[in-house]
Amino acid sequence: MKAAYIQNGSVHVGEMPDPVPGKGQALVRTHSCGMCASEAHFLHSGETIIGLSKVHGGPYAGLDFSRPFVPGHEYVGEIIDYGPGSKRTVKAGRKVTSIPIMRQSGAHAIVGFSHDCPGGFGEYMLLDEDMMLEVPGDLDDDLAAMTEPLAVGLEHARRGRPDKEDVVLVLGCGAIGLGVIAGLKLMGIAPIVAADFHEARRSLAIAMGADIVIDPRELSPYGPLPDFGDRRANLIYECVGLPGLLQQVITGVGFGARIVMGGYCMEPEQLLVFAAQNKRLNIQFAGGEEPEDMELALRAIADGRIDVRPWLGTRIGLNNVRAAMADMSNPLSPIRTVVDPRGL
């Protein structure tokens, strides 16, 4: 099959072996797949990331830096066939997405971070039939491909256990932060404060449901909020993932604040324990989405409760993956570029 793949820290486009489904595995033709910052990050720091993951776990633990793998874990595709002995839970021809985990046929892998389970930057994928969600036939492919990144934000949002008394602050308005905002809004939480250095991102935050947006160069997001009776945020979602930010949050927040760590930071983070103790802070680490988050994300996209159309930028073929990935760290880029591997 044709695919964009990563090997030795660079992106290549070429032929990869056609995946062959085993028992419980669906063969799926990719229609659309979002591009995530984690893939761009891997290009620069892949060897370190694999080494750390082998010790501490995480999606990269099964990778060999020198061997090719097809990335892409935010996908939607069409069922082509199943491996022998499968339950065939969704009919051939129907569209599906899934949590990017493969547990069938002896494979224990993360789809898109595996040498055996290629991701959505290739023409074909294998999906675990027990992990699949059927996508409504009339739902646009690119919107459906946003199910997984949105689900990550929904997981983070609920992991913070927000309640009606909280003033919530979301730091960083990339895909994860925007998903958190959407999730909080769906839960009826208000006010939602969002902070980002970039105006385009702040506008997206408003579109997703933020009540107030802050440029941290103009106003401390931790300080009293003039629009909300000088209340201060007490539940902070860190959705940036840059080293040093955690301690900034600890220094900035008030007594008893809760911090949800959503930003996936592979560098060691420093913090002053006693500073967090003085304020009796709580840090909840948020991780990947669970099936309930995927189901809610897909339903909310399909019925229009969460509108992810503003996330979408260009739609590209395989030959443009390399350039688009290089541009991912540019904050003026769209939230998501989607790849259609059926085209070059």
Added chain:
Amino acid sequence: MKAAYIQNGSVHVGEMPDPVPGKGQALVRTHSCGMCASEAHFLHSGETIIGLSKVHGGPYAGLDFSRPFVPGHEYVGEIIDYGPGSKRTVKAGRKVTSIPIMRQSGAHAIVGFSHDCPGGFGEYMLLDEDMMLEVPGDLDDDLAAMTEPLAVGLEHARRGRPDKEDVVLVLGCGAIGLGVIAGLKLMGIAPIVAADFHEARRSLAIAMGADIVIDPRELSPYGPLPDFGDRRANLIYECVGLPGLLQQVITGVGFGARIVMGGYCMEPEQLLVFAAQNKRLNIQFAGGEEPEDMELALRAIADGRIDVRPWLGTRIGLNNVRAAMADMSNPLSPIRTVVDPRGL
């Protein structure tokens, strides 16, 4: 008055001004005062600690390294008099302890970490009458002086919100760890696992109510516990406070574990955020005791529910403070040396 005081990083014994009580302040003659590791730590790293506290808060923020102060925040003493206009809540001649906070008469200070509110290593103290607890007349002074350090452990214990389903692990069996164990036991939590490198400390842990003790050189405290059906600790109290331990805990524990940070570490701590995210960990930072913890600690010591007699080592006069403080980091030292400033 005679006092042991700290100035420029060393311990001196000599005359300090007699404190004069203002409105709402009691003048108290010290009977007994425990010696805490935080005071010894200050001798080595005081300037750094003051600098960090000025930025991040904490008990040391009001200190000037070059000026003398009388330490000691684990005290019991006898009411001598009150400042004019006080409520005189406890009669003269009665014994009291208190949370070491002074908010009366314009002073906002930590007793024992202040140039204005001397601690229990001096003959006299000033206490905030609204913070005082009357100590039963027949309770031994040295046991009553354990109220404050025990209360710290009780605060940590409840801050972790333990429940009947938890398998609890206490790392480090100094005063704080032992107080946590006592607090958990009082709450009916079981099993309580305790880990310490030193046999004497492990014996104390058993005495305070631990169900099993572990020498980390022989068995990983995070691993399956053979005595408890191979269950693993899921609620970990870090009561050591050495840099590097937090990441060790993150690496060692299983999915969904909660960590209570009790050890007061003034050095920056490093952690790998993604490793904590992979396991959806929660870190609750525990701080100083609150009035409810002081009340429970005093009641439980007085009625014998918590027996702190094994904590007590020698009773010294002022001239031995310097040597005793130098010996505090020795794990074979008793949990608490108490100072009676009425004697030299």
